[in-house]
Amino acid sequence: MKLRKIIGKKLKAIRLGSEMTIQDLASRSGVSSNMISRVERGLTIPSVEILMKLARVFEKSIDYFVEEVKTTHEVVFTSSGQRDTTIYENNSNMLTESFTSGLRDPQFTSFYCTIPKGGKSGDDNMYHPGDELIFLLEGCLQVTIIDDLYVLNPGDSLSFKSHLPHQWKNIGPAEARVIWTLSPFTVI
Structure with missing residues (x-):
């Protein structure tokens, strides 16, 4: 799945799960509602700065939005060339x-x-x-x-x-x- 789709899908899911409108998220993050809408629809990849502003609202790291991780572990080993x-x-x-x-x-x-x-x-x-x-x-x-x-x-x-x-x-x-x-x- 393309990065812009992963970020958009996760942002929309966490926003809706937090019972927030796009306007609510815009006001809490300082990111324009137009940008949030474009990100959620997979039309653009936000800058690192915008992603950090959005992540901060949900108390997440930017990893949450960019990784397509099915499971999480307490110990992770990855060989060179195998990282996300x-x-x-x-x-x-x-x-x-x-x-x-x-x-x-x-x-x-x-x-x-x-x-x-x-x-x-x-x-x-x-x-x-x-x-x-x-x-x-x-x-x-x-x-x-x-x-x-x-x-x-x-x-x-x-x-x-x-x-x-x-x-x-x-x-x-x-x-x-x-x-x-x-x-x-x-x-x-």
Whole structure:
């Protein structure tokens, strides 16, 4: 099943299960009702920032919306190349492989990310509850937090409170490979 259909189906199911209208969800998440409708109908894939805003309303991680997991487990082992993958078709075309897919109620979300040359989080800052850890394996990633600029090279890491406005961009000559870990999301 295509990612946009998975996200749309899960968003509509959890919204209806919570007895919320699209307008209710729009008001609680800060995402426009038009965008929510388009996502639910499988017409678009939301940006990571929008997905985080929607996930926060339901106290879920973004994994909940992007994974097509039939069962969950207390222990999950996945071989290289066998992880659930997602391609975000926004400004970054970032490919992620989830380390936590299938884990029952994880308290964090962790991904192996491949960001193409020039890929970026978007033109607007992101911010969300929790903590974030970026560990750069290959390439060169520029991260801006508020007005501070950080350039990560292989082996560098950056941890920060995710409520601080931030954005990132691959400024290297090739793909960047990153391990990205996010703490749980809570309702503000």
